[in-house]
Amino acid sequence: MIPTPDHTTRAPNGPRHKPDARNRPIGHVPRSLPATGATDLDYCSEMGTPNESAPAWPICPKRGHVTMRNKLGELTTGRCLSISCYACIWARALRTGAAIGLAKPQWFITLTQVGSGWSQIRARMKHLNKTLNRARVSMESAWHVEANPQATGHHVHMWAHGRGVTADSLSAAAASADMGHVVHVEHVRQRQHDAEVRTLAYGMKACQPPASDLTALWPEAREYLDVNGGHLVHTSRGFWRDGTGQLLSGVREATTLARAAQGRGEWVLHDAA
Ligand SMILES: [Zn+2]
Numbered sequence: 153m154i155p156t157p158d159h160t161t162r163a164p165n166g167p168r169h170k171p172d173a174r175n176r177p178i179g180h181v182p183r184s185l186p187a188t189g190a191t192d193l194d195y196c197s198e199m200g201t202p203n204e205s206a207p208a209w210p211i212c213p214k215r216g217h218v219t220m221r222n223k224l225g226e227l228t229t230g231r232c233l234s235i236s237c238y239a240c241i242w243a244r245a246l247r248t249g250a251a252i253g254l255a256k257p258q259w260f261i262t263l264t265q266v267g268s269g270w271s272q273i274r275a276r277m278k279h280l281n282k283t284l285n286r287a288r289v290s291m292e293s294a295w296h297v298e299a300n301p302q303a304t305g306h307h308v309h310m311w312a313h314g315r316g317v318t319a320d321s322l323s324a325a326a327a328s329a330d331m332g333h334v335v336h337v338e339h340v341r342q343r344q345h346d347a348e349v350r351t352l353a354y355g356m357k358a359c360q361p362p363a364s365d366l367t368a369l370w371p372e373a374r375e376y377l378d379v380n381g382g383h384l385v386h387t388s389r390g391f392w393r394d395g396t397g398q399l400l401s402g403v404r405e406a407t408t409l410a411r412a413a414q415g416r417g418e419w420v421l422h423d424a425a
Contacts, residue, residue: 210239210366219422235384238369241359248384249353251406252294255393257311260340265305265332270381273297279329289316292390296355297379306379309355349413
């Protein structure tokens, strides 16, 4: 596995680039969210990355008229954060990716030929997990279905903790669930001496807006929600945890902690006293 460095926000040998929003003239509202920009991703796969030089994000049609600021004085437009909003689905995906990064998963797994639609894929994933349990493989996972318009079928990207997780055990369980027997298992290397919480959004890359002048969800994002039953991520019990491994109540708590650890969050209305 070759983690892709965060090269778009870090000079080759220099410090992390932080745009100094404090010097911006009052009233200047950047047309993207500086705190969770698409250039801030940390992809954990050698299978290619989405377009990191994507144009600015669309303005949210519901909340884009308000101006928000954070503790650093950075300004941005408001967001409704609904996954059905063409301007906000990627912001939600990045928050979810940060929550996944906080959990420090050990494994990045790709399952192939998982099925043709959400109900079939969901049933097969249940079967796969039961088969793994019977084989005494314990695994807590967060996973996404990725649509694949080519003849190779949909696949599942999965971040997991577990014991007994091997390509053989997963391949056998996948075949038992009528999925493809081709399974990729990569060990996720944690950065030593680095408390940084990564944003593991690779499996949701279809949710990255392809342009800034959108007026509706684009086909790939619509298909993503369709094959995922209207969700960004699916998790098994025990996946969400904080940086020390303590179990958390769910994605909401995990997202809040992840954003705090990343030095984000706490956006307030700029006009509020
Ligand atoms: Zn929105």
